Amino acid sequence: MRELRSKSFIAAAVAGPALIVALPQIVEVYTIFNLSVYAILATLALSLGLVWGMGGILSFGQSAFFGLGGYAYAIAAINFAGSTPGLLAAVALPVVAAAVIGYFAFFGRISDVYFAVISLTVSLILYNLINSTSGAAYRIGDAPLGGYNGIPSVPPLNLPFAAAPLDFAGTFYAAALLLLVVYLGLRLLVNTRFGRVVVSVRENELRAELLGYDVRLYKLGVFCLGAAIAGLAGAFYAAWGSFIGPGVFSIGFAAQIIVWVLLGGLGTLIGPVLGCFIVQSLTAWLGEAEASNPSIVLGVLFLAAVMLVPKGLVPSLREWGRRLLGAGRAVPRERAP
Protein backbone atom coordinates (compact mmCIF):
# COMPACT_ATOMS: atom_id res chain seq x y z
CA MET A 1 0.00 0.00 0.00
CA ARG A 2 1.39 3.36 -1.02
CA GLU A 3 0.23 5.15 2.13
CA LEU A 4 2.57 2.94 4.22
CA ARG A 5 5.54 4.43 2.35
CA SER A 6 4.41 8.07 2.50
CA LYS A 7 6.79 10.32 4.45
CA SER A 8 4.20 11.84 6.76
CA PHE A 9 2.77 8.43 7.63
CA ILE A 10 6.19 7.03 8.55
CA ALA A 11 6.98 10.20 10.49
CA ALA A 12 3.76 9.89 12.51
CA ALA A 13 4.29 6.15 13.07
CA VAL A 14 7.82 6.77 14.41
CA ALA A 15 7.44 10.09 16.22
CA GLY A 16 4.07 9.18 17.78
CA PRO A 17 5.25 6.24 19.91
CA ALA A 18 8.47 8.08 20.80
CA LEU A 19 6.48 11.06 22.05
CA ILE A 20 4.07 8.83 23.97
CA VAL A 21 6.92 7.05 25.76
CA ALA A 22 8.89 10.23 26.43
CA LEU A 23 6.14 12.57 27.68
CA PRO A 24 5.46 11.02 31.12
CA GLN A 25 9.22 11.20 31.80
CA ILE A 26 9.47 14.93 31.20
CA VAL A 27 6.21 16.58 32.26
CA GLU A 28 4.29 16.66 35.54
CA VAL A 29 1.55 14.19 36.48
CA TYR A 30 -1.08 16.94 36.29
CA THR A 31 -0.13 17.68 32.67
CA ILE A 32 -0.21 13.97 31.88
CA PHE A 33 -3.67 13.74 33.39
CA ASN A 34 -4.86 16.62 31.16
CA LEU A 35 -3.09 15.32 28.07
CA SER A 36 -4.85 11.97 28.54
CA VAL A 37 -8.27 13.57 28.22
CA TYR A 38 -7.12 15.68 25.27
CA ALA A 39 -6.04 12.47 23.52
CA ILE A 40 -9.41 10.86 24.28
CA LEU A 41 -11.32 13.90 23.00
CA ALA A 42 -9.05 14.07 19.94
CA THR A 43 -10.06 10.48 19.17
CA LEU A 44 -13.66 11.65 19.31
CA ALA A 45 -12.73 14.51 16.99
CA LEU A 46 -11.19 11.99 14.61
CA SER A 47 -14.45 10.03 14.51
CA LEU A 48 -16.23 13.15 13.29
CA GLY A 49 -13.31 13.94 11.00
CA LEU A 50 -13.94 10.56 9.39
CA VAL A 51 -17.73 10.77 9.19
CA TRP A 52 -18.00 14.44 8.21
CA GLY A 53 -14.63 15.25 6.69
CA MET A 54 -14.20 12.06 4.67
CA GLY A 55 -17.76 10.78 4.33
CA GLY A 56 -19.47 14.16 3.98
CA ILE A 57 -22.12 13.10 6.53
CA LEU A 58 -23.12 15.97 8.81
CA SER A 59 -23.22 14.00 12.04
CA PHE A 60 -23.81 16.86 14.47
CA GLY A 61 -24.78 14.42 17.20
CA GLN A 62 -21.51 12.50 17.30
CA SER A 63 -21.67 13.19 21.04
CA ALA A 64 -24.59 10.72 21.23
CA PHE A 65 -22.27 7.82 20.36
CA PHE A 66 -19.55 9.12 22.67
CA GLY A 67 -22.06 9.30 25.50
CA LEU A 68 -23.60 5.92 24.71
CA GLY A 69 -20.10 4.43 24.74
CA GLY A 70 -19.36 6.07 28.07
CA TYR A 71 -22.60 4.87 29.65
CA ALA A 72 -22.26 1.37 28.19
CA TYR A 73 -18.72 1.12 29.57
CA ALA A 74 -19.77 2.42 32.97
CA ILE A 75 -22.70 0.05 33.30
CA ALA A 76 -20.80 -3.00 32.04
CA ALA A 77 -17.67 -2.24 34.06
CA ILE A 78 -19.67 -1.83 37.27
CA ASN A 79 -21.54 -5.08 36.68
CA PHE A 80 -18.70 -7.26 35.41
CA ALA A 81 -15.13 -7.45 36.64
CA GLY A 82 -12.45 -5.89 34.44
CA SER A 83 -12.78 -3.33 31.69
CA THR A 84 -12.85 -5.69 28.67
CA PRO A 85 -16.64 -6.33 28.71
CA GLY A 86 -17.11 -2.60 29.19
CA LEU A 87 -15.01 -1.74 26.16
CA LEU A 88 -16.87 -4.30 24.03
CA ALA A 89 -20.20 -2.87 25.14
CA ALA A 90 -18.91 0.65 24.46
CA VAL A 91 -18.35 -0.29 20.83
CA ALA A 92 -21.41 -2.48 20.36
CA LEU A 93 -24.11 -0.13 21.68
CA PRO A 94 -23.12 2.95 19.61
CA VAL A 95 -22.75 0.82 16.47
CA VAL A 96 -26.25 -0.61 16.90
CA ALA A 97 -27.64 2.89 17.52
CA ALA A 98 -25.80 4.23 14.46
CA ALA A 99 -27.08 1.37 12.33
CA VAL A 100 -30.69 2.12 13.31
CA ILE A 101 -30.38 5.90 12.81
CA GLY A 102 -28.37 5.42 9.63
CA TYR A 103 -30.94 3.02 8.24
CA PHE A 104 -33.75 5.54 8.66
CA ALA A 105 -31.68 8.45 7.40
CA PHE A 106 -29.63 7.05 4.53
CA PHE A 107 -32.21 4.62 3.20
CA GLY A 108 -34.86 7.33 3.49
CA ARG A 109 -32.42 9.56 1.56
CA ILE A 110 -32.78 12.42 3.99
CA SER A 111 -30.79 15.42 2.76
CA ASP A 112 -27.55 16.34 4.52
CA VAL A 113 -28.73 19.34 6.51
CA TYR A 114 -31.81 17.47 7.68
CA PHE A 115 -29.55 14.67 8.79
CA ALA A 116 -27.50 17.15 10.79
CA VAL A 117 -30.59 18.23 12.69
CA ILE A 118 -31.82 14.66 13.22
CA SER A 119 -28.49 13.43 14.55
CA LEU A 120 -28.34 16.35 16.94
CA THR A 121 -31.92 15.63 17.98
CA VAL A 122 -30.95 12.07 18.89
CA SER A 123 -28.32 13.43 21.24
CA LEU A 124 -30.84 15.79 22.83
CA ILE A 125 -33.37 12.96 23.24
CA LEU A 126 -30.75 10.99 25.15
CA TYR A 127 -29.98 14.10 27.23
CA ASN A 128 -33.64 14.38 28.27
CA LEU A 129 -34.00 10.64 28.80
CA ILE A 130 -30.92 10.25 30.96
CA ASN A 131 -31.77 13.38 32.93
CA SER A 132 -35.10 11.83 33.88
CA THR A 133 -33.54 8.65 35.31
CA SER A 134 -32.69 9.90 38.78
CA GLY A 135 -33.83 7.76 41.66
CA ALA A 136 -33.24 4.23 42.84
CA ALA A 137 -35.77 2.75 40.39
CA TYR A 138 -33.48 3.42 37.43
CA ARG A 139 -30.62 0.98 37.65
CA ILE A 140 -29.13 -1.65 35.39
CA GLY A 141 -27.77 -4.47 37.53
CA ASP A 142 -25.55 -2.82 40.14
CA ALA A 143 -25.21 0.42 38.16
CA PRO A 144 -27.53 3.33 39.03
CA LEU A 145 -28.21 5.60 36.04
CA GLY A 146 -28.26 8.57 38.37
CA GLY A 147 -30.20 11.06 36.23
CA TYR A 148 -28.56 14.46 36.04
CA ASN A 149 -26.03 13.41 38.69
CA GLY A 150 -24.50 10.86 36.33
CA ILE A 151 -22.72 7.65 37.30
CA PRO A 152 -19.91 8.16 39.83
CA SER A 153 -17.02 5.79 40.60
CA VAL A 154 -16.80 4.22 37.17
CA PRO A 155 -14.05 1.55 37.36
CA PRO A 156 -10.75 2.53 35.68
CA LEU A 157 -9.20 0.73 32.74
CA ASN A 158 -7.07 -2.34 33.23
CA LEU A 159 -5.07 -4.46 30.82
CA PRO A 160 -6.77 -7.67 29.70
CA PHE A 161 -6.00 -10.60 32.06
CA ALA A 162 -4.43 -8.24 34.60
CA ALA A 163 -6.48 -7.19 37.60
CA ALA A 164 -4.54 -4.10 38.58
CA PRO A 165 -6.06 -0.86 37.24
CA LEU A 166 -3.91 1.51 35.19
CA ASP A 167 -2.33 4.46 37.02
CA PHE A 168 -2.11 8.02 35.62
CA ALA A 169 0.82 7.20 33.34
CA GLY A 170 -0.80 3.92 32.28
CA THR A 171 -4.06 5.68 31.41
CA PHE A 172 -2.07 8.21 29.42
CA TYR A 173 -0.29 5.46 27.48
CA ALA A 174 -3.63 3.78 26.76
CA ALA A 175 -5.36 7.00 25.67
CA ALA A 176 -2.45 8.23 23.54
CA LEU A 177 -2.04 4.81 21.95
CA LEU A 178 -5.76 4.75 21.15
CA LEU A 179 -5.42 8.13 19.43
CA LEU A 180 -2.32 7.07 17.49
CA VAL A 181 -3.79 3.73 16.40
CA VAL A 182 -7.08 5.33 15.33
CA TYR A 183 -5.24 8.10 13.46
CA LEU A 184 -2.89 5.77 11.58
CA GLY A 185 -5.68 3.24 11.02
CA LEU A 186 -7.93 5.88 9.48
CA ARG A 187 -5.10 7.11 7.24
CA LEU A 188 -4.72 3.60 5.93
CA LEU A 189 -8.49 3.15 5.65
CA VAL A 190 -8.94 6.28 3.56
CA ASN A 191 -6.56 4.76 1.03
CA THR A 192 -8.31 1.42 0.77
CA ARG A 193 -10.97 0.74 -1.84
CA PHE A 194 -13.67 1.32 0.79
CA GLY A 195 -12.11 4.63 1.80
CA ARG A 196 -11.84 5.84 -1.76
CA VAL A 197 -15.49 5.07 -2.44
CA VAL A 198 -16.48 6.89 0.76
CA VAL A 199 -14.55 9.98 -0.34
CA SER A 200 -16.01 9.76 -3.84
CA VAL A 201 -19.51 9.70 -2.34
CA ARG A 202 -18.63 12.92 -0.51
CA GLU A 203 -17.36 14.48 -3.73
CA ASN A 204 -20.29 13.49 -5.91
CA GLU A 205 -22.96 11.19 -4.57
CA LEU A 206 -24.88 10.88 -7.84
CA ARG A 207 -21.79 10.01 -9.85
CA ALA A 208 -20.71 7.36 -7.34
CA GLU A 209 -24.18 5.89 -7.53
CA LEU A 210 -24.20 5.88 -11.33
CA LEU A 211 -20.85 4.08 -11.26
CA GLY A 212 -22.63 1.24 -9.49
CA TYR A 213 -21.79 1.76 -5.83
CA ASP A 214 -24.59 1.44 -3.30
CA VAL A 215 -24.08 4.84 -1.73
CA ARG A 216 -26.44 4.09 1.14
CA LEU A 217 -24.40 1.10 2.32
CA TYR A 218 -21.11 2.99 2.17
CA LYS A 219 -22.61 5.86 4.16
CA LEU A 220 -24.03 3.43 6.69
CA GLY A 221 -20.65 1.70 6.95
CA VAL A 222 -18.61 4.84 7.57
CA PHE A 223 -21.26 6.18 9.96
CA CYS A 224 -21.15 2.97 12.04
CA LEU A 225 -17.35 2.99 12.05
CA GLY A 226 -17.38 6.57 13.28
CA ALA A 227 -19.85 5.58 16.00
CA ALA A 228 -17.58 2.72 17.09
CA ILE A 229 -14.59 5.07 17.42
CA ALA A 230 -16.67 7.66 19.26
CA GLY A 231 -18.02 4.97 21.59
CA LEU A 232 -14.54 3.71 22.38
CA ALA A 233 -13.43 7.27 23.13
CA GLY A 234 -16.49 7.62 25.39
CA ALA A 235 -15.48 4.51 27.33
CA PHE A 236 -11.95 5.85 27.84
CA TYR A 237 -13.45 9.19 28.91
CA ALA A 238 -15.67 7.55 31.54
CA ALA A 239 -12.73 5.49 32.80
CA TRP A 240 -10.39 8.50 32.80
CA GLY A 241 -12.57 10.67 35.03
CA SER A 242 -14.25 7.65 36.71
CA PHE A 243 -17.46 9.51 35.92
CA ILE A 244 -20.02 9.80 33.14
CA GLY A 245 -22.96 12.20 33.20
CA PRO A 246 -25.68 13.44 30.84
CA GLY A 247 -23.58 16.53 30.04
CA VAL A 248 -21.96 14.57 27.18
CA PHE A 249 -25.34 14.56 25.41
CA SER A 250 -25.84 18.32 25.78
CA ILE A 251 -25.90 20.69 22.84
CA GLY A 252 -22.80 22.48 24.12
CA PHE A 253 -20.72 19.31 24.05
CA ALA A 254 -21.99 18.49 20.55
CA ALA A 255 -21.00 21.99 19.43
CA GLN A 256 -17.51 21.56 20.83
CA ILE A 257 -16.82 18.54 18.62
CA ILE A 258 -17.92 20.47 15.55
CA VAL A 259 -15.62 23.37 16.44
CA TRP A 260 -12.60 21.07 16.79
CA VAL A 261 -13.14 19.55 13.35
CA LEU A 262 -14.13 22.79 11.67
CA LEU A 263 -11.25 24.79 13.07
CA GLY A 264 -8.70 22.05 12.40
CA GLY A 265 -9.82 21.44 8.86
CA LEU A 266 -12.46 19.34 7.17
CA GLY A 267 -11.22 16.60 4.89
CA THR A 268 -7.99 16.08 6.80
CA LEU A 269 -7.34 13.67 9.66
CA ILE A 270 -4.62 15.61 11.48
CA GLY A 271 -6.83 18.74 11.46
CA PRO A 272 -9.45 17.50 13.93
CA VAL A 273 -6.71 16.27 16.28
CA LEU A 274 -4.93 19.63 16.24
CA GLY A 275 -8.22 21.50 16.43
CA CYS A 276 -9.17 19.55 19.54
CA PHE A 277 -5.84 20.18 21.27
CA ILE A 278 -5.93 23.90 20.39
CA VAL A 279 -9.51 24.53 21.46
CA GLN A 280 -9.25 22.44 24.63
CA SER A 281 -6.04 24.06 25.83
CA LEU A 282 -7.45 27.48 24.97
CA THR A 283 -10.67 26.91 26.93
CA ALA A 284 -8.72 25.36 29.82
CA TRP A 285 -6.40 28.37 29.90
CA LEU A 286 -9.28 30.84 29.73
CA GLY A 287 -11.11 28.85 32.40
CA GLU A 288 -8.10 29.04 34.74
CA ALA A 289 -7.79 32.75 34.08
CA GLU A 290 -11.55 33.01 34.70
CA ALA A 291 -11.50 35.43 31.83
CA SER A 292 -14.95 34.73 30.51
CA ASN A 293 -17.88 32.45 30.05
CA PRO A 294 -16.99 29.21 28.14
CA SER A 295 -20.13 29.61 26.02
CA ILE A 296 -18.93 33.00 24.77
CA VAL A 297 -15.45 31.66 23.96
CA LEU A 298 -16.86 28.69 22.08
CA GLY A 299 -19.36 30.87 20.24
CA VAL A 300 -16.70 33.36 19.13
CA LEU A 301 -14.37 30.54 18.03
CA PHE A 302 -17.23 28.96 16.10
CA LEU A 303 -18.10 32.20 14.30
CA ALA A 304 -14.45 33.00 13.62
CA ALA A 305 -13.82 29.54 12.17
CA VAL A 306 -16.78 29.80 9.77
CA MET A 307 -16.33 33.41 8.73
CA LEU A 308 -12.52 33.75 8.69
CA VAL A 309 -10.97 30.31 8.07
CA PRO A 310 -13.81 28.38 6.44
CA LYS A 311 -11.44 25.66 5.21
CA GLY A 312 -9.90 25.15 8.63
CA LEU A 313 -6.37 25.71 9.90
CA VAL A 314 -4.57 22.71 8.41
CA PRO A 315 -5.76 23.15 4.79
CA SER A 316 -5.21 26.93 5.01
CA LEU A 317 -1.68 26.47 6.40
CA ARG A 318 -0.91 23.92 3.71
CA GLU A 319 -2.02 26.35 1.05
CA TRP A 320 0.04 29.20 2.50
CA GLY A 321 3.05 26.92 2.78
CA ARG A 322 2.68 25.83 -0.80
CA ARG A 323 2.40 29.44 -1.91
CA LEU A 324 5.53 30.44 -0.01
CA LEU A 325 7.54 27.50 -1.33
CA GLY A 326 6.25 27.68 -4.86
CA ALA A 327 6.22 31.46 -5.33
CA GLY A 328 6.19 32.07 -9.05
CA ARG A 329 5.06 28.55 -9.91
CA ALA A 330 1.44 27.72 -10.50
CA VAL A 331 -0.23 26.72 -7.25
CA PRO A 332 -2.39 23.60 -7.43
CA ARG A 333 -5.86 24.44 -6.23
CA GLU A 334 -6.96 22.96 -2.93
CA ARG A 335 -9.92 20.63 -3.34
CA ALA A 336 -13.13 21.84 -1.79
CA PRO A 337 -13.92 19.89 1.39
Add this chain to the structure above:
Amino acid sequence: MFAEGGHIDTAILILVQVLYAVGSLFLIAVGLAIVFGMMGVINFAHGEFLMIGGFAFVLAVKAGVNFWVAMFVVAPLVVALIGVVVERLIIRHLYGRIVDTVLATWGLSLLFIGIASETLGYFQEGVAPPFGSVRIGAYQEGAYTFFVIGVALALLAALYVLLRYTPFGLIARGTMQNAAMAAALGTNVRAVYSITFGIGAAVSGLAGAVLAPIAGVLPVIGVTYIAKAFITVIVGGASPLAGTALASSLLGTINQAATFASTAVLGEVALLGAAIVLLRFLPAGITGRFLRGSV
Protein backbone atom coordinates in the same frame (compact mmCIF):
# COMPACT_ATOMS: atom_id res chain seq x y z
CA MET B 1 -54.62 12.94 37.26
CA PHE B 2 -58.22 12.21 36.26
CA ALA B 3 -59.45 11.66 39.79
CA GLU B 4 -63.22 12.05 39.60
CA GLY B 5 -65.32 13.78 37.01
CA GLY B 6 -67.18 12.35 34.04
CA HIS B 7 -65.80 10.99 30.84
CA ILE B 8 -66.91 14.02 28.86
CA ASP B 9 -64.99 16.37 31.16
CA THR B 10 -61.91 14.21 30.73
CA ALA B 11 -62.32 14.14 26.98
CA ILE B 12 -62.67 17.93 26.81
CA LEU B 13 -59.65 18.41 29.04
CA ILE B 14 -57.56 16.08 26.89
CA LEU B 15 -58.73 17.89 23.76
CA VAL B 16 -57.76 21.26 25.25
CA GLN B 17 -54.33 20.00 26.23
CA VAL B 18 -53.74 18.46 22.81
CA LEU B 19 -54.73 21.77 21.21
CA TYR B 20 -52.35 23.55 23.57
CA ALA B 21 -49.50 21.19 22.64
CA VAL B 22 -50.23 21.79 18.95
CA GLY B 23 -50.51 25.55 19.39
CA SER B 24 -47.31 25.94 21.37
CA LEU B 25 -45.43 23.72 18.92
CA PHE B 26 -46.67 25.93 16.08
CA LEU B 27 -45.57 29.07 17.94
CA ILE B 28 -42.12 27.59 18.65
CA ALA B 29 -41.56 26.52 15.06
CA VAL B 30 -43.22 29.08 12.79
CA GLY B 31 -40.51 31.77 12.94
CA LEU B 32 -37.91 29.19 11.98
CA ALA B 33 -40.18 27.85 9.23
CA ILE B 34 -40.58 31.27 7.64
CA VAL B 35 -36.84 31.85 7.51
CA PHE B 36 -36.11 28.35 6.28
CA GLY B 37 -39.01 28.10 3.82
CA MET B 38 -38.59 31.54 2.28
CA MET B 39 -34.81 31.88 2.37
CA GLY B 40 -33.41 28.36 2.72
CA VAL B 41 -31.53 29.53 5.81
CA ILE B 42 -31.36 27.23 8.82
CA ASN B 43 -31.11 29.47 11.85
CA PHE B 44 -29.58 27.54 14.71
CA ALA B 45 -29.90 30.59 16.94
CA HIS B 46 -33.69 30.31 16.68
CA GLY B 47 -34.01 29.00 20.23
CA GLU B 48 -32.11 32.03 21.45
CA PHE B 49 -34.45 34.34 19.51
CA LEU B 50 -37.27 32.81 21.55
CA MET B 51 -35.19 33.22 24.70
CA ILE B 52 -34.50 36.88 23.95
CA GLY B 53 -38.18 37.44 23.21
CA GLY B 54 -39.05 35.96 26.60
CA PHE B 55 -36.46 38.09 28.39
CA ALA B 56 -37.51 41.26 26.57
CA PHE B 57 -41.11 40.63 27.62
CA VAL B 58 -40.34 39.82 31.26
CA LEU B 59 -37.90 42.70 31.70
CA ALA B 60 -40.32 45.14 30.06
CA VAL B 61 -43.16 44.03 32.36
CA LYS B 62 -40.84 44.38 35.39
CA ALA B 63 -39.94 47.87 34.18
CA GLY B 64 -43.61 48.81 34.31
CA VAL B 65 -44.60 48.43 30.66
CA ASN B 66 -48.17 47.26 30.09
CA PHE B 67 -48.41 43.44 29.87
CA TRP B 68 -49.92 43.41 26.37
CA VAL B 69 -47.62 46.10 25.00
CA ALA B 70 -44.64 44.16 26.32
CA MET B 71 -45.88 40.96 24.72
CA PHE B 72 -47.14 42.18 21.35
CA VAL B 73 -44.87 45.18 20.72
CA VAL B 74 -41.68 45.18 22.78
CA ALA B 75 -40.67 41.51 22.44
CA PRO B 76 -41.24 41.21 18.65
CA LEU B 77 -39.56 44.56 17.98
CA VAL B 78 -36.46 43.78 20.05
CA VAL B 79 -35.97 40.39 18.42
CA ALA B 80 -36.73 41.73 14.93
CA LEU B 81 -34.05 44.36 15.42
CA ILE B 82 -31.54 41.73 16.54
CA GLY B 83 -32.60 39.56 13.61
CA VAL B 84 -31.99 42.30 11.05
CA VAL B 85 -28.56 43.01 12.53
CA VAL B 86 -27.67 39.30 12.47
CA GLU B 87 -28.80 39.07 8.85
CA ARG B 88 -26.64 42.05 7.92
CA LEU B 89 -23.52 40.91 9.75
CA ILE B 90 -23.54 37.14 9.31
CA ILE B 91 -26.29 35.50 7.27
CA ARG B 92 -25.88 37.80 4.26
CA HIS B 93 -22.29 36.67 3.73
CA LEU B 94 -23.26 33.03 3.71
CA TYR B 95 -26.25 32.80 1.32
CA GLY B 96 -26.14 29.58 -0.65
CA ARG B 97 -23.70 28.02 1.82
CA ILE B 98 -26.33 26.29 3.89
CA VAL B 99 -23.96 24.25 6.07
CA ASP B 100 -21.83 27.30 6.86
CA THR B 101 -24.98 29.17 7.83
CA VAL B 102 -25.92 26.38 10.23
CA LEU B 103 -22.45 26.51 11.77
CA ALA B 104 -22.27 30.30 12.02
CA THR B 105 -25.71 30.57 13.61
CA TRP B 106 -24.79 27.77 16.00
CA GLY B 107 -21.82 29.84 17.10
CA LEU B 108 -24.16 32.78 17.44
CA SER B 109 -26.50 30.71 19.58
CA LEU B 110 -23.66 29.85 21.99
CA LEU B 111 -22.64 33.49 22.04
CA PHE B 112 -26.19 34.61 22.91
CA ILE B 113 -26.43 31.99 25.67
CA GLY B 114 -23.09 33.14 27.06
CA ILE B 115 -23.99 36.83 26.95
CA ALA B 116 -27.42 36.19 28.46
CA SER B 117 -26.05 34.16 31.33
CA GLU B 118 -23.36 36.77 32.02
CA THR B 119 -25.67 39.80 31.93
CA LEU B 120 -29.13 38.49 32.85
CA GLY B 121 -28.23 35.55 35.04
CA TYR B 122 -30.11 32.42 35.98
CA PHE B 123 -32.36 33.79 38.68
CA GLN B 124 -34.85 35.73 36.64
CA GLU B 125 -38.21 36.12 38.27
CA GLY B 126 -40.98 35.19 35.84
CA VAL B 127 -44.31 36.81 35.10
CA ALA B 128 -47.37 34.91 36.26
CA PRO B 129 -49.90 34.04 33.55
CA PRO B 130 -52.96 36.29 33.79
CA PHE B 131 -56.68 35.36 33.56
CA GLY B 132 -56.89 32.82 36.40
CA SER B 133 -58.47 29.48 35.52
CA VAL B 134 -61.48 27.97 33.82
CA ARG B 135 -63.61 25.11 35.14
CA ILE B 136 -64.11 22.12 32.85
CA GLY B 137 -66.53 19.94 34.79
CA ALA B 138 -64.46 18.61 37.68
CA TYR B 139 -61.19 20.04 36.39
CA GLN B 140 -59.43 23.39 36.45
CA GLU B 141 -57.49 24.57 33.44
CA GLY B 142 -55.53 27.81 33.25
CA ALA B 143 -57.32 30.30 31.02
CA TYR B 144 -53.94 31.26 29.62
CA THR B 145 -53.87 27.85 27.89
CA PHE B 146 -56.79 29.00 25.74
CA PHE B 147 -55.04 32.29 25.10
CA VAL B 148 -51.95 30.47 23.74
CA ILE B 149 -54.15 28.39 21.42
CA GLY B 150 -55.87 31.59 20.27
CA VAL B 151 -52.58 33.39 19.60
CA ALA B 152 -51.34 30.43 17.53
CA LEU B 153 -54.51 30.50 15.41
CA ALA B 154 -54.41 34.28 15.01
CA LEU B 155 -50.74 34.18 14.03
CA LEU B 156 -51.41 31.48 11.45
CA ALA B 157 -54.22 33.58 9.96
CA ALA B 158 -52.20 36.80 10.00
CA LEU B 159 -49.16 35.22 8.35
CA TYR B 160 -51.38 33.54 5.77
CA VAL B 161 -52.96 36.87 4.84
CA LEU B 162 -49.55 38.55 4.77
CA LEU B 163 -48.01 36.00 2.42
CA ARG B 164 -51.07 35.29 0.28
CA TYR B 165 -52.85 38.61 -0.17
CA THR B 166 -50.38 41.48 0.24
CA PRO B 167 -47.97 42.92 -2.35
CA PHE B 168 -45.05 42.08 -0.02
CA GLY B 169 -46.28 38.48 0.23
CA LEU B 170 -46.41 38.19 -3.53
CA ILE B 171 -42.86 39.52 -3.90
CA ALA B 172 -41.59 37.33 -1.07
CA ARG B 173 -43.14 34.20 -2.56
CA GLY B 174 -41.76 35.07 -5.98
CA THR B 175 -38.31 35.54 -4.51
CA MET B 176 -38.65 32.22 -2.71
CA GLN B 177 -39.51 30.43 -5.96
CA ASN B 178 -36.83 32.00 -8.12
CA ALA B 179 -34.54 34.62 -6.61
CA ALA B 180 -32.63 35.26 -9.85
CA MET B 181 -35.81 35.90 -11.82
CA ALA B 182 -37.17 38.15 -9.08
CA ALA B 183 -33.94 40.15 -9.18
CA ALA B 184 -34.12 40.38 -12.98
CA LEU B 185 -37.64 41.79 -12.70
CA GLY B 186 -36.34 44.58 -10.49
CA THR B 187 -36.95 43.23 -7.01
CA ASN B 188 -34.39 44.14 -4.40
CA VAL B 189 -33.77 40.56 -3.32
CA ARG B 190 -31.48 41.56 -0.47
CA ALA B 191 -34.11 43.82 1.00
CA VAL B 192 -36.72 41.08 0.69
CA TYR B 193 -34.45 38.63 2.52
CA SER B 194 -33.67 41.20 5.17
CA ILE B 195 -37.36 41.91 5.80
CA THR B 196 -38.26 38.22 5.72
CA PHE B 197 -35.60 37.42 8.28
CA GLY B 198 -36.85 40.31 10.38
CA ILE B 199 -40.42 38.99 10.23
CA GLY B 200 -39.26 35.50 11.17
CA ALA B 201 -37.35 36.97 14.11
CA ALA B 202 -40.30 39.12 15.19
CA VAL B 203 -42.60 36.08 15.17
CA SER B 204 -40.04 34.16 17.23
CA GLY B 205 -39.85 37.05 19.70
CA LEU B 206 -43.63 37.08 20.03
CA ALA B 207 -43.67 33.30 20.54
CA GLY B 208 -40.97 33.55 23.21
CA ALA B 209 -43.00 36.22 25.01
CA VAL B 210 -46.30 34.30 24.79
CA LEU B 211 -44.70 31.15 26.20
CA ALA B 212 -42.65 32.99 28.85
CA PRO B 213 -45.37 33.11 31.57
CA ILE B 214 -45.73 29.31 31.34
CA ALA B 215 -42.22 28.14 30.52
CA GLY B 216 -40.30 30.81 32.45
CA VAL B 217 -37.16 32.50 31.15
CA LEU B 218 -33.62 31.21 31.42
CA PRO B 219 -30.52 31.90 29.29
CA VAL B 220 -30.46 28.23 28.24
CA ILE B 221 -34.20 27.85 27.56
CA GLY B 222 -33.61 28.01 23.81
CA VAL B 223 -32.10 24.54 23.95
CA THR B 224 -35.42 23.07 25.09
CA TYR B 225 -37.18 24.66 22.11
CA ILE B 226 -34.66 24.09 19.38
CA ALA B 227 -34.96 20.33 18.79
CA LYS B 228 -38.76 20.47 18.66
CA ALA B 229 -38.74 23.51 16.40
CA PHE B 230 -36.34 21.94 13.89
CA ILE B 231 -38.10 18.60 13.81
CA THR B 232 -41.45 20.32 13.26
CA VAL B 233 -40.09 22.41 10.40
CA ILE B 234 -38.39 19.45 8.73
CA VAL B 235 -41.45 17.24 9.05
CA GLY B 236 -43.53 20.14 7.69
CA GLY B 237 -41.50 20.41 4.51
CA ALA B 238 -41.19 23.18 1.97
CA SER B 239 -44.33 25.25 2.70
CA PRO B 240 -43.69 27.37 5.79
CA LEU B 241 -47.27 27.85 7.00
CA ALA B 242 -49.17 24.77 5.79
CA GLY B 243 -46.20 22.55 6.63
CA THR B 244 -45.71 23.92 10.13
CA ALA B 245 -49.44 23.82 10.88
CA LEU B 246 -49.78 20.21 9.71
CA ALA B 247 -46.57 19.02 11.35
CA SER B 248 -47.32 20.68 14.66
CA SER B 249 -50.84 19.18 14.63
CA LEU B 250 -49.44 15.72 14.05
CA LEU B 251 -46.44 15.92 16.36
CA GLY B 252 -48.25 17.89 19.06
CA THR B 253 -50.94 15.22 19.20
CA ILE B 254 -48.38 12.42 19.40
CA ASN B 255 -46.47 14.32 22.09
CA GLN B 256 -49.55 14.92 24.22
CA ALA B 257 -50.91 11.38 23.75
CA ALA B 258 -47.58 9.88 24.84
CA THR B 259 -47.41 12.33 27.74
CA PHE B 260 -50.82 11.15 28.97
CA ALA B 261 -49.75 7.53 28.65
CA SER B 262 -46.41 8.00 30.40
CA THR B 263 -44.36 11.07 31.35
CA ALA B 264 -43.61 14.43 29.79
CA VAL B 265 -40.05 13.35 28.92
CA LEU B 266 -41.26 10.24 27.12
CA GLY B 267 -43.81 12.44 25.35
CA GLU B 268 -40.96 14.46 23.86
CA VAL B 269 -39.08 11.28 23.01
CA ALA B 270 -42.18 10.00 21.21
CA LEU B 271 -42.43 13.29 19.28
CA LEU B 272 -38.83 13.12 18.08
CA GLY B 273 -38.89 9.37 17.46
CA ALA B 274 -42.10 9.63 15.42
CA ALA B 275 -40.55 12.43 13.37
CA ILE B 276 -37.48 10.33 12.49
CA VAL B 277 -39.63 7.39 11.41
CA LEU B 278 -41.90 9.71 9.42
CA LEU B 279 -38.95 11.19 7.55
CA ARG B 280 -37.94 7.69 6.45
CA PHE B 281 -41.11 7.66 4.34
CA LEU B 282 -41.54 11.38 3.61
CA PRO B 283 -37.94 12.62 3.33
CA ALA B 284 -39.07 15.98 1.94
CA GLY B 285 -41.62 16.46 4.73
CA ILE B 286 -45.40 16.48 4.63
CA THR B 287 -45.72 19.34 2.14
CA GLY B 288 -43.05 17.74 -0.03
CA ARG B 289 -45.67 15.11 -0.86
CA PHE B 290 -49.07 16.69 -0.12
CA LEU B 291 -50.38 20.24 -0.68
CA ARG B 292 -47.38 21.10 -2.82
CA GLY B 293 -47.00 24.74 -3.71
CA SER B 294 -49.07 26.01 -0.79
CA VAL B 295 -47.81 28.86 1.37
